[in-house]
Amino acid sequence: MDSIDLSQIERRARRKYEWARARRAVLGFAPSLVLIAVAALLNKHHVSAIAFGIALFVVGSGLLWYGRDVRRAVLPGLAMGLLPLAVALCVNHVGHACLGDRCMTLCVPACAVGGLAAGVGISFIGLRRKQGWPFWVGATLLTLLTGAMGCSCVGYGGVAGLSVGCAIGLLSGLVQRRLRHSR
Amino acid sequence: MSTEPRPQLDSLLVQLADGERAVFTQVFRILWQPVHRLCSSMLKNDADAADAAQQALEKVLTRCGEYDRKRPALPWALAIAAWECRTIARKRTRRREVPEDEAPVLGSGSEEELAQRELMLAAIDALGELSEQDREALVATFWEEATNVTGATLRKRRERALTRLRDTFKRLYGLD
Numbered sequence: 001m002d003s004i005d006l007s008q009i010e011r012r013a014r015r016k017y018e019w020a021r022a023r024r025a026v027l028g029f030a031p032s033l034v035l036i037a038v039a040a041l042l043n044k045h046h047v048s049a050i051a052f053g054i055a056l057f058v059v060g061s062g063l064l065w066y067g068r069d070v071r072r073a074v075l076p077g078l079a080m081g082l083l084p085l086a087v088a089l090c091v092n093h094v095g096h097a098c099l100g101d102r103c104m105t106l107c108v109p110a111c112a113v114g115g116l117a118a119g120v121g122i123s124f125i126g127l128r129r130k131q132g133w134p135f136w137v138g139a140t141l142l143t144l145l146t147g148a149m150g151c152s153c154v155g156y157g158g159v160a161g162l163s164v165g166c167a168i169g170l171l172s173g174l175v176q177r178r179l180r181h182s183r
Numbered sequence: 184m185s186t187e188p189r190p191q192l193d194s195l196l197v198q199l200a201d202g203e204r205a206v207f208t209q210v211f212r213i214l215w216q217p218v219h220r221l222c223s224s225m226l227k228n229d230a231d232a233a234d235a236a237q238q239a240l241e242k243v244l245t246r247c248g249e250y251d252r253k254r255p256a257l258p259w260a261l262a263i264a265a266w267e268c269r270t271i272a273r274k275r276t277r278r279r280e281v282p283e284d285e286a287p288v289l290g291s292g293s294e295e296e297l298a299q300r301e302l303m304l305a306a307i308d309a310l311g312e313l314s315e316q317d318r319e320a321l322v323a324t325f326w327e328e329a330t331n332v333t334g335a336t337l338r339k340r341r342e343r344a345l346t347r348l349r350d351t352f353k354r355l356y357g358l359d
Contacts, residue, residue, distance in 0.1 A: 004219075004233050010211050012240045017199075020245035046311065067202015 025064035032060060032078060035085075039149035042089045048152035056081075056145040063138050072131065073138030073158075080121040080139065081146020084114025084162050088150030111151035111158045112165035118143045119169015126171055127180075140170060196256045200247040214240055217257065218264045221322070225268040225307055235271045239264035251281070258319040265322050269311035309352040317344035 036053030040119065043049040063070050091110040096103050122139045125131075144163060151158035192213050195206045218239050222232040241259045250259060253255045310318060 006215065007210075009215075009237050009240070010208065012237075013211060013244050014207055016241050017244045020248075021202065023249060066203075071202065122330075 014143065018097075021067070022061075022065050025061045025086075028064050029057060029060040029074070032057060035078075035146075036149065039089065040087060042092065043150060043153060044092060045152050048155075049149045051147055051151060052148040053114055056149065058139055058141065059145060063142070068134070069132055070134040070138040072129075073135045074142060076122060076135075076140035077142025078123045078146055080118040080125075081143040082141075083118045083121070084111055084147030084165075085150040087111070088158065088162075089116040092150065092153045105154055106162040107151065107154040107158045111147065112161040114147060114151075115144075115162040115165025115167075116169040117165075118147060119166040120172070121169075122166075123170055123173020123176070135171070136174070140166065158170055193252075193256045196247055196250050197252050198336075199244070210244070210247075211240065214243060214260055218243075218260060221264050222268050223348055225265065226272060230342055231271050231275065235267045236264065238271075239267040242267065256324060259315075261322045262315055262318040265307070265318055266311055269307045272307050278331075290305050305352070306348075307357070309355055312351045312355070313344065313347055316340075317347055320344040321348065 036050070036057065040046050040049040040053060061076055063074050086106060087110045091106040094106055096105045098104075119140075122136065122143060126136050126139070129135075144159075144166060147162045147166070148159045151162040192210065195213070198206050199210050215236070219236040221234060222235040222239065223229070226232045226235060239260075243263050246263070250256060286317045310321065313321070320337070321344050
């Protein structure tokens with residue numbers, strides 16, 4: 001047994017462990033490819049939807065691979081991101097609303113409202129499950145990337161609307177979290 | 184082997200499955216000895232035992248996400264090791280890897296040894312046909328590793344696993 005180089009065996013096992021985690025993470029996040037494909041098909045700006053979709057897939061798989069607390073953010077983040085995505089894709093097909101002579105695109109306000117709802121949702125889950133900051137960061141990132149696949153309908157203005165809405169939604173949760181910790 | 188590291192191993196394996204890399208070395212070090220010992224006792228060959236133990240540990244660590252948190256970790260890991268021993272023993276039989284100089288010399292002692300070895304390989308083969316739970320029960324019993332059950336439940340489980348092992352042996356080799 002003395003002749004066995006344990007550290008070499010351990011290194012090899014560690015490499016395989018990381019590969020196995022990465023494989024499981026990619027497979028675990030693979031169903032989101034359907035969502036990305038649907039979003040890319042329904043969005044008028046296919047390229048930006050695909051770009052955000054790729055980013056979403058990389059970040060989601062990365063969070064699952066990393067594990068620990070942050071992996072718990074994957075499902076809530078993705079689910080909350082569906083709100084702005086669905087709203088934006090629906091509004092994308094309505095286009096704009098006119099009141100008399102004045103017309104306005106509905107995408108930006110829809111994304112802001114969707115982002116607000118998603119932010120409130122993340123706050124609710126984060127506070128209820130007493131999650132740490134990795135959860136909040138991970139879930140917010142995934143929500144923004146998921147929502148951005150639809151909110152890129154009017155360029156980066158929609159994504160900005162989504163981000164502002166989400167930030168406002170998160171604010172109340174973060175304040176509550178801070179108050180809870182200071183007690 | 185002391186009983187102390189077992190509950191610790193269970194929680195460490197759970198942590199590792201959750202992605203806590205800091206416990207990797209600890210899990211590896213706790214598992215290496217019992218896994219290597221099991222492989223040595225099953226394969227009776229140092230090189231094969233080291234190969235089997237290495238491959239078994241790699242499998243245990245890469246499959247830690249599949250570990251059932253309600254069950255003790257060590258029998259689960261040893262069941263995987265027993266399966267790995269079976270695979271290596273099969274390969275060895277198929278390729279006839281035993282070199283000339285290591286081949287047993289004819290004579291009553293070596294014949295007995297050879298017969299025992301063949302029997303062991305057959306038993307490992309039959310063990311591999313059983314379910315994971317049966318394998319865990321038998322491995323835990325015969326290699327004195329703790330399971331999550333004791334007393335009458337363990338006896339009953341072991342009895343059932345032995346009956347199934349006997350049936351499998353009979354089915355595979357046509358004898359008891």
